[in-house]
Amino acid sequence: MKNYKEVVGIDVSKKTIDAYCYHGQVHKEFVNDIVGYKSLIKWVFKVCKEDTVFYCFENTGYYSLKLALYLSSQNIVYVEESPLKIKRSSGIVKEKTDVLDACLIARYAWLYREELKPSTVKSTSHLELGRLLALRDQIVRNNAGLKGTLKEMKVLLSSPTTDAGCISLKRSIEYLTKQVTCIEKRIKEIMSEDTSMQKNYELLTSLKGFGLVVASQLIYHTGNFTRFDNWRAFSSYCGTAPFEHRSGTSIHRRKQCHYLGDRKMKSLLSMASVSAIQHDSELRLYYNKKLAEGKDKMLAVNNVRNKLIARAFAVVKRGTPYVVLQQHAA
Structure with a gap:
């Protein structure tokens, strides 16, 4: 990234993004959607008047994924960095605002530009795999909580089989169990659709202790x-x-x-x-x-x-x- 002459630091939130040009020292807020991204590119080109510009923002999950997908589709160079790296490189900061965060991100990207490498968006199958694995973990945790509640209720009640609360909990547990099974089925389908992933999955499951979840998470x-x-x-x-x-x-x-x-x-x-x-x-x-x-x-x-x-x-x-x-x- 050393050949670039300007960097735009972007602080991404749920509804808005704050952009800051490091050398131009100008800031502007945009909406976190396609319309906002288009306005951002036009504004940067107008302010910087340079073609050698790259963008840097923190990895904030779904919020930053939309921005990364758009920049990738437009063949625009960007760096998606770990929030912890940026925070620890900023020194002692006593104030917290979106404008300041964007400024610190731009400063980090410019100071470490020779070490940074352009980011790329993961393939569609990898993105779906990540979403399904995260959803499965959430459902399993919720299901475990319901099972614990049902176990406690059975101890307190004299006839848990006829209690409306126990019946409702059992139905919820059965439904969530079916959902986990469906998610695992889809994970296997994603693996089978990608030759490389399927081969690595089969190699990993040849190890003792590695099942579907561990192998999928590892991939x-x-x-x-x-x-x-x-x-x-x-x-x-x-x-x-x-x-x-x-x-x-x-x-x-x-x-x-x-x-x-x-x-x-x-x-x-x-x-x-x-x-x-x-x-x-x-x-x-x-x-x-x-x-x-x-x-x-x-x-x-x-x-x-x-x-x-x-x-x-x-x-x-x-x-x-x-x-x-x-x-x-x-």
């Missing part, structure tokens, strides 16, 4: 294994990679996982690790070996998590399913 978060160069980078993204913490001669702690990371992916890998320890003889021996060395249980589980991540990247890179070596040992 989505890695961009079908195109977003990260190696398994260590993805381990750092999930928050399972240990980092050093030392300074001089007085501070020297043991390596620990950083609190920043994808908590959902980390939780799924934890459940996959527990399942793999039970059903994979190699990982069970590895886990017991770590415990015998005096390591804490959660530390040993984290080692298994990294083993699973390494195996996932290995089978995808190799293009062949995982084979348990002990089955073929002499």
Whole structure:
């Protein structure tokens, strides 16, 4: 991005977007829709009078997705950055306004323009996969809450089978269960429609502990294994990679996982690790070996998590399913 002469920082909210030209030092508010995006482009061209302009905004989910789709359709260069990176690069900021946020985004993009890379919109199948996985998680959480309420009501009531509240809860639970099944069916259809995704899905499910949800989440978060160069980078993204913490001669702690990371992916890998320890003889021996060395249980589980991540990247890179070596040992 070093060849660009101007950057436009955009603060995206639900109904409006605030744009700020870094060198022009001008600000204007637009509506967060197609009409607003067209007005934004015309305004930037009028103010900057430069063709070498790129746009930068924070990744705010659905709100910023509409803007990204429009800029991509118009072949306009943009960078969709993590809000945390921009916040930590801004120093001490005591005020909070949309105009100031847009200004800070523009400042960040200009100062780090040599390190930034143009963003691209994910394919339609990847976007739908992400929406379905998020919806499934929400429905499963709601269903778990209803099951807990039903369990408590059954204990309090003498005849729960005839109670209207229990009957209503049972119907809701059955309906949500059917919805989860429908979503999972659609997820499988998305996988089957994309040859690369289907192949990677089959490779991942050859690993013990990897089912539909874990494999699908892994494919989505890695961009079908195109977003990260190696398994260590993805381990750092999930928050399972240990980092050093030392300074001089007085501070020297043991390596620990950083609190920043994808908590959902980390939780799924934890459940996959527990399942793999039970059903994979190699990982069970590895886990017991770590415990015998005096390591804490959660530390040993984290080692298994990294083993699973390494195996996932290995089978995808190799293009062949995982084979348990002990089955073929002499």
